[in-house]
Amino acid sequence: MDPIGLYLSVPFCRSKCTYCNFASGVYPASFMGRYVQRLCEDMLSAKQFVSAESVDSIYWGGGTPSLLSPQYFRELFRAIRRQWNVLGHAEITVECAPGQLAEETLDAMLECGVNRISFGVQSFMDQEARAAGRLHTRAIAWEDICRVRQKGVSRVNVDLIAGLPYQTQASWQESLDVLAETGADHTSIYMLEVDDDSRLGREVLNGGARYSAPEVPSDDAIAGMYLTAIETLARRGLEQYEISNFARCGAESEHNKKYWLRKPYLGLGVDAHSMLRTEDGGCLRFAAHEGLEEYLKAPGWEQRQRLTRQEELEEAWFLGLRLNAGVDLRKLKAEFGAEALSDCLCIIEDLVEEGLLEKSGECVRLTQRGRLLSNDVFARFLVSAPA
Ligand code: SF4
Structure with missing residues (x-):
């Protein structure tokens, strides 16, 4: 049986970004312990229908996984290793918010085998980051990226968004240049999604003025920024390998490639999606509840659809x-x-x-x-x- 990828969702955030359309939120700290317990229970019950014995990638997304305490990281990694053999070459990524990665948490992650860190920077321009509800500045993001590299994490991803309020071609170019200078070996470039699922998206659709909605660049400008990214990043050694993803040679995300190549993965936690193969090669897809309170009662992934x-x-x-x-x-x-x-x-x-x-x-x-x-x-x- 081939190894699978594991995705763990950690839906806790310190504040809600205006453009965010993920199943995440600001919850009382007391929820964290119950959530960790639920994840451990889900791993145990997943063993009833997941036949794979080993995993070759683990991805912690969210939300802001870097808000988990060192003790919770250790507990969850112990639970993973109790259920699966984590292969020696496994890619293990944790998404972190700049300025929200405590030293002892980083130490615990490294001790548990984390070898790749993904920073949700979105913009290196302070005005843009602030307007989008991010809590960091360029200096903080820069410092965090240097800090994890000094600790020996050579694989670093930086996320940017094209289309944030106040963004211009010039400021976008500056963000891309700073990104390249950080030495990150991977970046994900997303175009702002304007839809009903985020506060900023709703405001733009309704023609309102909150969340700096009138400062969102036009669709044409955003498309131009995307093309600028492809060109700039290629010049700086980060080649596009997927619509939204760019990497230095050999630094593509092994975990994310599973999604595009339809390799099996198990998602644990709020709104986590899974794709598993049946014994006869069929494809099963299912997802957990997207509401935290509902998920804490039961994962909600019993409805498994065979494609x-x-x-x-x-x-x-x-x-x-x-x-x-x-x-x-x-x-x-x-x-x-x-x-x-x-x-x-x-x-x-x-x-x-x-x-x-x-x-x-x-x-x-x-x-x-x-x-x-x-x-x-x-x-x-x-x-x-x-x-
Ligand atoms: S940190 Fe990420 S998940 Fe949390 S609110 Fe911001 S965009 Fe959403």
């Missing part, structure tokens, strides 16, 4: 195309059969003609324009999508 072959094929397209390496038609044919793929060939031809996909040999990948319009491209591979 149809058609759904699996659609996923193979919209997840695989996210990678710059693209989708290998030969591999897809071997997995799903030539007949299942025949309908897709016309779609590919149309998208190539529209300049959204490119095809070389048996490999199909998004063009630069296709990356900006990726959701439209993915929708074309859905059987239920309108013609």
